[in-house]
Amino acid sequence: MSVQGVHALVRRTHEARVLRVLREHGALSRGQIASKVGLSRTTLSEITGDLLSRGAVVVVDTDAARRAGSGRPAELLTLDPSSGQFLGVDLGHTRVRIAVADAAHDIIAAGHATYPAESAWDERLDAAFALIDRTATRTGVSFRALQGVGVGVHGPRPAVPELAMPFAERFAAPVVVDNNTRFAALAEAMTDGPDVHDVLYIRLSDGIGGGLVVGGRLVAGAGGVAGEFGHVTAQPGGDACRCGKSGCLETVASVPAVLSGCTNAGLNIDTIEDLEAALTRGDPVAEAVVERAAAAVGRVVAAAALVLDPAQIVIGGRLPQCAPALVRRVEEILAGELCPVGGARPAIRAARLGDDDGARGAIAALFRQSPLLDGYPDPVR
Structure with missing residues (x-):
């Protein structure tokens, strides 16, 4: 291969890396792109200039709204939305x-x-x-x-x-x-920006599931069950679970389990809306049942955090939406469980996205593996 051919190959490789970063992370400044792909500002300026002239990349905004300090706002580049x-x-x-x-x-x-x-x-x-x-x-x-x-x-x-x-x-x-x-x-992890790489997510709804984002990638596990927190034993010898075991977290902290717990304790409620109303008026039975669920979630999540050491723990689903105090209680439990180990504790927060998080996460997974624009046509010269 001639020197000119080698140069063209290297340039196309650089272009592909720039396009891949924009595909995964959305709008970025030139400085952010340079740090992620490891190119000098001069080389990146040449690459992005060519991509802009070809229409593969467009300028969508500046970083003025989110930058700290003074200085000229940097342009934000993104892939051509119509591509x-x-x-x-x-x-x-x-x-x-x-x-x-x-x-x-x-x-x-x-x-x-x-x-x-x-x-x-x-x-x-x-x-x-x-x-x-x-x-x-x-x-x-x-x-x-x-x-x-x-x-x-x-x-x-x-x-x-x-x-x-x-x-x-x-x-x-x-x-x-x-x-x-x-x-x-994955969708929740991306709400904190492209640089949050390690997230433990648990969803408390009709069932209990979860997910692990490690190094910015979803982890499915060898058998496809990574993140199945609902079937971790939370109460040895507890109630029978639909999985065939007993005492699983799902038998304590899922929406049906909490509603059933309230009913068994003498509180007449049938729906998640009934539970929210009971908590709003400070019903002691509802609060006690939610506290029991929070304690079980806290123990399971703390054990997982000790093993996985995530940067962030996100708690989502219908139950924490109706009972925000549950997230705060889990945070208190983790503070006590993780202190003896030392080091920085993970940040803990409620989920930000609504019921469309699964669809948005499916799109996020596509952004991270699609070959979009890797073969963008060269300009006619």
Whole structure:
């Protein structure tokens, strides 16, 4: 290969790295790009200048709103929003949610629909495709530039081929299938910016699941069950769990378990809204049951934190939304459990995203592996 050919190859490699960073992280300044790809400011300026002239990259804003101190605001660069679309689908127990993002990481369409809990998978898929069609008609999204589809489903071991094939046939695009709670973990991690790499996420809802983001990547585990906090034993010899064990965290801290605990203690409530109302008026029975759930969650999460040493712990789901004090109580328990070890303790917070976190996380997973623009055409010279 000639010297000119080597130079062209190196340049294309640099371009691919720049495009990959923008694909994963969204809008960044030139300085941020340079630090992530390891290029000098001069080389990066040449690369980004060429990409801007070709339309592969556009200027969307400056960092004036988030920079500290004085100085000239830096331009923020991102991929051309029209150069690709990404579809995230979350097939939950009783509803499907979708979100569509462009290459600049902006959500350009979203929607949701419900179905009965006992629906078969083909019925859930029919509901998903009908929702996608309605959303496309309503928003004008054509999917002509679709680069990938992420599908999140409940359960520790998704039936990947059976679920991926219908989407691959429908859209002729790569399809990623994983647990929807793991996708939610990735979405929550990204709300703190591109540099948060280690997050432990637990969701307390009708069931209990979770996810681990390590080094900025989701961890599924050898058997696809990483993050299944709901089936960690929280009370030895406790109530029977649907998994066949007894005393699992899900039998203490899931929404059905908390509602059942309140009923067994003499408080007449049927729904999560009833529980929220009871907590608002300071009902001692409701508070005691939530405290019991928080203590169990705190013990399980503390044990996981001692092993994994995450930078951040995020608690999401319907239960902490209705009972914010639960997150504060878990934080207190972790403060006591982790102090003897020394070092910095993980930050603990409630989830920021709503019920669309699974669909957004599916899109985030696509951003981290899609080959979008790696082969962007050279300009005609």
